[in-house]
Amino acid sequence: xxxxxxxxxxxxxxxxxxxxxxxxxxxxxxxxxxxxxxxxxxxxxxxxxxxxxxxxxxxxxxxxxxxxxxxxxxxxxxxxxxxxxxxxxxxxxxxxxxxxxxxxxxxxxxxxxxxxxxxxxxxxxxxxxxxxxxxxxxxxxxxxxxxxxxxxx
Numbered sequence: 001x002x003x004x005x006x007x008x009x010x011x012x013x014x015x016x017x018x019x020x021x022x023x024x025x026x027x028x029x030x031x032x033x034x035x036x037x038x039x040x041x042x043x044x045x046x047x048x049x050x051x052x053x054x055x056x057x058x059x060x061x062x063x064x065x066x067x068x069x070x071x072x073x074x075x076x077x078x079x080x081x082x083x084x085x086x087x088x089x090x091x092x093x094x095x096x097x098x099x100x101x102x103x104x105x106x107x108x109x110x111x112x113x114x115x116x117x118x119x120x121x122x123x124x125x126x127x128x129x130x131x132x133x134x135x136x137x138x139x140x141x142x143x144x145x146x147x148x149x150x151x152x153x
Contacts, residue, residue: 005079005088009096016100016130020112033115041116043126046109061109068102090140097133 023042030041046061072095079091101111113126127135 012096039116044110090137093137097130100130
């Protein structure tokens, strides 16, 4: 199972970092992907979700990196200690997305977001592939918990 995890992790991480590399090394103008719903629009986010803790302050960025490292360590621990296959898949998605954003933050001090979700003129949020992985994984975990279908030892 560990080799399957490592392979899937590397594929998802490569897709995320590959997209971010392309977005950051090419000149793109903003454009509409789905009218009145989804646009391609590149921004650099120094914070976390919804730009929370967004700052160029070195202390805040250092604390953010330490918190993210601790969260990723906890998620890895949870992955290797759960027996539930659906939770393992969910944790794999969250870890892959978290690592993708973490690597970029560590190297560049920010995360590249490029998918702008909105309803007409109402802005919702801007995100990237890693954020999508994290969200899908979190939804799966919530579903497992709420459904009571968690596999026990």
